[in-house]
Amino acid sequence: MKRKGLKITGAIILLILVVYAFLPRYAQRALIYLTVDIDDYKIFNNREVVAADPEPWEKDALYGEVKIPDNWVDSLAQYNTVAYAIIKDSMLFLDEYWMGYSDSSYSNSFSAGKTIVGFSILSAIDHGFIESLDQRVSDFVPEYDNPENKDLRIRDVMTMSSGLNWVESYGGLFNTTTESYYGSNLMSLITGLKVVEEPGKVFKYKSGNTQLLSLVLENATNMTMSDYVSRYFWTPMNAQYDALWSLDKKNGVEKAYCCFNSNAKDFARWGELMLSHGNWNGKQLVSKELMTEALTPATYLVGEDGDPVDYYGYQLWILNYKGMHIPYMRGILGQYVFAIPEKNMVVVRLGEKRSRTYINHHPKDVYTYIDLALELTK
The missing domain is CATH 1.20.5 (Single alpha-helices involved in coiled-coils or other helix-helix interfaces)
Structure with a gap:
């Protein structure tokens, strides 16, 4: 037997x-690998996003004196928070780290990186590489010059209303999202997509939209995403450390819809750019007009529930909370960069989990991180 x-x-x-x-x-x-992880840059090939003019944040007079109360630490620990930082009045007010992470540790942005791609498209318009948001994608991606795709506008892709047949699924083995993350041919995936619903009508969140935007930018500028962001953002914004952008293969293309790896204080620079309407130390990295558009919800769209989209702009989320209009970057494991104009404040939270409960299209835990910042800075 x-x-x-x-x-x-x-x-x-x-x-x-x-x-x-x-x-x-x-x-x-x-x-x-079974599940995605904030340290996945270690299993991928990466391209450096060079920080050629590093400059640390100036510290607030209260930096080092203000500490997170114990009762809030438990709330942060619930979702395996590894970093929490506050920039107030353009100065570092607080930063704390857990689980072996530090102010220089890499952490995957996941979908928070989508906002970086969105800002890059706006910058490319400002620099004349792209005519406008209403230019056709097929002008830059010849594979889209077909009856189904030829009228797709960049604006529709920016607002997640492209109508492309990308299936956004995180639970299965055989789906587009899994293949895009672990596969080695993003170009083939993206150029093979078809418009199957009328663009510019219904908001449907699809990572393929952001990957398509990166292809538009690369073909428009003849630069990689990493090189473009380094030249037009990361270096001018005085990022303190080089970032890593994970690739689909060696010398391949950036996983642009995710996988921008950096640290809390450097991620905060994107929030500061939102607060300043695209300006950094007197230099307009994104025109005020386009940045204002980006931070404005695309209410002319409807969600799949039929309601106007008052929670999404150009590749970023928008939260209305306690009378405040808060645009923010968001990743699947709780990667958040909140810009709070009413308080002239940026809040960054990085970690390994986020709430699965949603309140008005926003994960429940986002309210915790904002409330904590409001309490610490009042």
């Missing part, structure tokens, strides 16, 4: 190995 049991076990293992061997490479990698 024991020998028979060993034979059955061996047969099952052999069958699993045979099935595994015939899986697509991206599915094999997904099975190896």
Whole structure:
């Protein structure tokens, strides 16, 4: 009986190995790693986003004196927070770190990186690489010059209303999102998409939109995403550390819809750019007009629930809370950069989890991080 049991076990293992061997490479990698992680830059090839003019934040007079109360620490720990930082009046007010992370530790942006791509498109318009948001995607992506895709506008892609047949799914092994994350041919995935619903009408969040924007930018500027962001943002914004942008393969393309790896204090610079309407130390990195558009909800769209979209602009989320209009960057594991104009404040939270409960299209935990910042700075 024991020998028979060993034979059955061996047969099952052999069958699993045979099935595994015939899986697509991206599915094999997904099975190896099982879940995404904030340290996934270690399993990917990366391209540096160079910080050629680093300058640390000036510190607020209260920096080092204000501490997070114990009752709030428990709230932060609930979702495995690794970093929490506040920039107030353009000065570092507070930053704290947990779980072995520090002010220079890399952490994956996940979808918070979408905002970086959105700002890059706006910058490319300002610099004349792109005519306007109403220019056709097919002007830059020849594969889209077909009856289905030829009228798709950049604006529709920016507002997640492209109508493309990308399926945004995080639970399955065989889906576009999994293939984009663990696969090695993002170009093929993106150029093979088709418009299947009328663009510019319905908001449907799809990571493929952001990846398409990166292809538009690269073809318009003849620069990689990393090089463009380094030249037009990361260096002018005086980022303190080089960032890493994960690629689909060695010398490949950036996983632009995610996977911009940096630290809390440097991520905060994107929030500061929102507060200043695109200006950094007197230099307009994004024109005030376009930045204002980006931070304005696309209410002419409707969500899948049929209600006007008052919670999304150009590749960023918008929260209305306690009378405040708060645009913010958001990643799947609770990567947040909040810009709070009414308080002239930026709040950054990085970590490994976020709430699965939503309040008005926003994860429940976002209110915790904002309330904490309001209490600490009042």
